[in-house]
Amino acid sequence: MASIALSRVGKSFGTVSVLNEVDLAIEDGEFIVLVGPSGCGKSTLLRMIAGLEEITTGTLTIDGERVNERRPKDRDIAMVFQSYALYPHMSVADNMSYSLRLRRRSKEIIAQAVSAASAKLGLDPYLERRPKALSGGQRQRVAMGRAIVRKPKAFLFDEPLSNLDARLREQMRAEIKRMHGELGATSVYVTHDQIEAMTLASRIVAMNAGAVQQIGAPLDLYDRPANLFVAGFIGSPGMNFLEGRCEQGADTSAVVLPKGFRLPLPLRIPAADGEKVTLGIRPEHVTVDAQQGEIEAAVELVEPTGLGVILHLLVHGEPFKLFSTDRALIRSGARLRIGLPRERLHLFDQAGNRMAAL
Amino acid sequence: MSHPPTVQSPRTGKSALRRFVDAAEPWFYSAPVLVLILAVMLVPLILGLSYAFRDIQLLNPFSGGFVGLKHLQALSQDQAFYRALRNTLWWTGASVFLQFLFGLILALLLDKPFAGRGIAQALVFLPWAVPTFLAGLNWAWLFNPVIGPLPHWMAALGILSAPDNILADPHLAMWGPIIANVWWGIPFFAITLLAALQAIPRDLYEAAEIDGAGPLQRFVSITLPFLAPTIAITILLRTVWIANFADLIIVMTNGGPADRTQIVASYIFTQAFRRLDFGYASAIALVLLVLLLAYSMVIVIIRQRLIEKD
Ligand SMILES: Nc1ncnc2c1ncn2[C@@H]1O[C@H](COP(=O)(O)OP(=O)(O)O)[C@@H](O)[C@H]1O
Ligand SMILES: [Mg+2]
Numbered sequence: 001m002a003s004i005a006l007s008r009v010g011k012s013f014g015t016v017s018v019l020n021e022v023d024l025a026i027e028d029g030e031f032i033v034l035v036g037p038s039g040c041g042k043s044t045l046l047r048m049i050a051g052l053e054e055i056t057t058g059t060l061t062i063d064g065e066r067v068n069e070r071r072p073k074d075r076d077i078a079m080v081f082q083s084y085a086l087y088p089h090m091s092v093a094d095n096m097s098y099s100l101r102l103r104r105r106s107k108e109i110i111a112q113a114v115s116a117a118s119a120k121l122g123l124d125p126y127l128e129r130r131p132k133a134l135s136g137g138q139r140q141r142v143a144m145g146r147a148i149v150r151k152p153k154a155f156l157f158d159e160p161l162s163n164l165d166a167r168l169r170e171q172m173r174a175e176i177k178r179m180h181g182e183l184g185a186t187s188v189y190v191t192h193d194q195i196e197a198m199t200l201a202s203r204i205v206a207m208n209a210g211a212v213q214q215i216g217a218p219l220d221l222y223d224r225p226a227n228l229f230v231a232g233f234i235g236s237p238g239m240n241f242l243e244g245r246c247e248q249g250a251d252t253s254a255v256v257l258p259k260g261f262r263l264p265l266p267l268r269i270p271a272a273d274g275e276k277v278t279l280g281i282r283p284e285h286v287t288v289d290a291q292q293g294e295i296e297a298a299v300e301l302v303e304p305t306g307l308g309v310i311l312h313l314l315v316h317g318e319p320f321k322l323f324s325t326d327r328a329l330i331r332s333g334a335r336l337r338i339g340l341p342r343e344r345l346h347l348f349d350q351a352g353n354r355m356a357a358l
Numbered sequence: 359m360s361h362p363p364t365v366q367s368p369r370t371g372k373s374a375l376r377r378f379v380d381a382a383e384p385w386f387y388s389a390p391v392l393v394l395i396l397a398v399m400l401v402p403l404i405l406g407l408s409y410a411f412r413d414i415q416l417l418n419p420f421s422g423g424f425v426g427l428k429h430l431q432a433l434s435q436d437q438a439f440y441r442a443l444r445n446t447l448w449w450t451g452a453s454v455f456l457q458f459l460f461g462l463i464l465a466l467l468l469d470k471p472f473a474g475r476g477i478a479q480a481l482v483f484l485p486w487a488v489p490t491f492l493a494g495l496n497w498a499w500l501f502n503p504v505i506g507p508l509p510h511w512m513a514a515l516g517i518l519s520a521p522d523n524i525l526a527d528p529h530l531a532m533w534g535p536i537i538a539n540v541w542w543g544i545p546f547f548a549i550t551l552l553a554a555l556q557a558i559p560r561d562l563y564e565a566a567e568i569d570g571a572g573p574l575q576r577f578v579s580i581t582l583p584f585l586a587p588t589i590a591i592t593i594l595l596r597t598v599w600i601a602n603f604a605d606l607i608i609v610m611t612n613g614g615p616a617d618r619t620q621i622v623a624s625y626i627f628t629q630a631f632r633r634l635d636f637g638y639a640s641a642i643a644l645v646l647l648v649l650l651l652a653y654s655m656v657i658v659i660i661r662q663r664l665i666e667k668d
Pocket of ligand 1: 013018036037038039040041042043044045
């Protein structure tokens with residue numbers, strides 16, 4: 001168990017900078033999820049914690065000790081790779097015990113650690129098999145088993161579930177969460193899947209283009225996204241955005257949408273008169289109301305999900321999504337009136353940052 | 359998918375001729391190729407083997423008769439043949455081992471990224487592109503103290519007591535062709551092993567590094583198992599090939615001094631093209647063929663066992 005701290009950590013490959021000034025303090029026992037689109041530098045950051053990539057600038061400390069120059073094997077961390085990286089010429093048991101054998105632990109300790117891990121992961125029937133004789137999900141478990149037999153200071157996961165099918169992914173997600181509950185080990189988990197991030201994390205680190213966008217509890221990011229990127233990235237289907245101009249009144253403001261539609265707000269927002277602002281609202285927060293709905297919308301496409309229905313609408317010619325559990329809405333080509341509950345609105349300034357809450 | 363009821367069972371109502379034609383049809387189609395293969399591969403082989411049982415001497419117009427096992431009997435008494443056999447083991451073993459060792463080291467070096475790696479990889483191929491007899495001549499000159507620097511360097515380093523030609527020294531002569539052969543054969547191992555090395559997933563090394571494996575442990579538990587099949591097949595091929603490979607010896611020492619560098623292949627060459635005794639040469643070739651076949655079978659069986667065990 002350990003705490004990990006990154007302070008102004010940066011990384012460049014040659015002249016190309018892929019990470020800049022990442023600050024992150026991970027407490028003992030936390031489950032941190034790094035989430036962001038492909039190529040934003042999540043893996044690079046994780047590999048720097050593991051010691052597989054050199055740290056160009058800044059400091060990395062584990063348990064308060066600077067470890068920038070320490071080799072991977074001396075950092076006492078375990079890593080689960082996206083490809084699993086199982087040793088193909090070793091049996092499942094040998095794969096799991098490799099690190100202990102290298103550390104010259106006694107036979108009894110090794111046997112005990114392996115059997116404890118394999119019991120936990122349901123791998124007992126496969127201990128003598130080679131990895132190639134296992135299914136994807138079983139390989140994934142072996143990779144996890146290899147990590148837990150060592151009882152490392154921290155676990156690092158690099159998209160460990162992305163090679164599994166949807167059903168298995170769901171199952172393993174729950175299992176990882178349960179295991180973290182049991183072991184309570186500090187974990188850093190990389191994924192591009194925001195559902196995984198929401199369900200697993202004690203705190204999410206949302207990243208884009210090599211920079212941290214927001215750090216916070218999953219529901220914090222969902223309820224109070226710090227900027228347009230986080231607002232759009234977290235949540236599925238993604239948040240709707242409407243661009244407009246701020247119109248300041250005496251005590252309250254309003255947002256004027258391009259087609260001249262005026263949306264009064266219940267309070268005054270900190271923006272100059274005429275400044276560009278972006279309104280955001282999640283599809284599940286949009287209401288349908290034949291009488292009081294303020295905006296007219298045309299239904300373009302209907303996607304039933306079973307739980308509810310996703311409507312693809314056109315609002316003033318712009319695409320707009322609505323999620324509802326009301327099955328009566330499943331009919332294409334209709335026209336609706338929708339409402340935007342003010343307490344559900346997110347407001348972003350010209351630079352895309354969140355404005356004072358409504 | 360059931361047959362329509364009107365169709366009769368295909369066997370009934372067919373004449374014997376019809377059935378023969380049906381059975382022979384595929385053979386007729388493949389006949390041209392089969393004939394070609396037989397003509398090109400088997401006929402010369404059988405003809406050559408038949409010489410082993412005939413008295414064929416190019417300068418003797420009355421030779422050509424069938425002599426049964428006479429050549430093989432003579433061979434069993436032939437001390438020069440036994441020496442050639444021992445020399446072959448020595449020549450093949452040392453050449454293959456050193457080629458493999460240096461080829462592996464070179465491959466491991468070329469597998470690491472460094473500036474100018476592309477050029478280095480191309481240069482490694484160079485010896486392979488040199489015709490063998492030119493390579494042999496070159497090395498013979500290099501070992502010649504009159505025109506080559508090597509004897510002087512070796513004497514200066516204390517390896518030789520005086521700058522003499524090792525090709526003329528009965529105890530050292532074999533090292534001349536072996537060194538030339540190693541120089542010439544390294545690229546083969548380096549390139550094939552490099553290809554195999556580059557097919558090893560990088561993240562295995564990273565996983566092992568995190569698991570706490572040092573460079574040697576990573577080599578033993580990841581690199582070697584991945585290379586094993588390539589190593590087995592390349593060593594098998596090279597062993598058979600080098601055991602038959604007399605060019606360098608013929609060019610550099612011609613089997614001398616005092617038959618000290620005579621291997622079976624060069625002995626066959628000497629018997630056939632200097633003594634012009636084709637019958638006896640064929641008998642030796644037959645024995646060499648049987649030995650190499652046996653060796654190949656053993657290796658193939660071992661490889662099969664290893665694969666089954668996996
Ligand atoms: N070894 C490398 N050399 C140069 N660029 C690299 C290297 N590794 C990663 N990158 C670049 O760094 C960026 C971040 O990569 P990565 O951390 O793998 O992204 P992610 O895991 O978030 O998808 C990418 O633009 C990638 O092209
Ligand atoms: Mg990645």
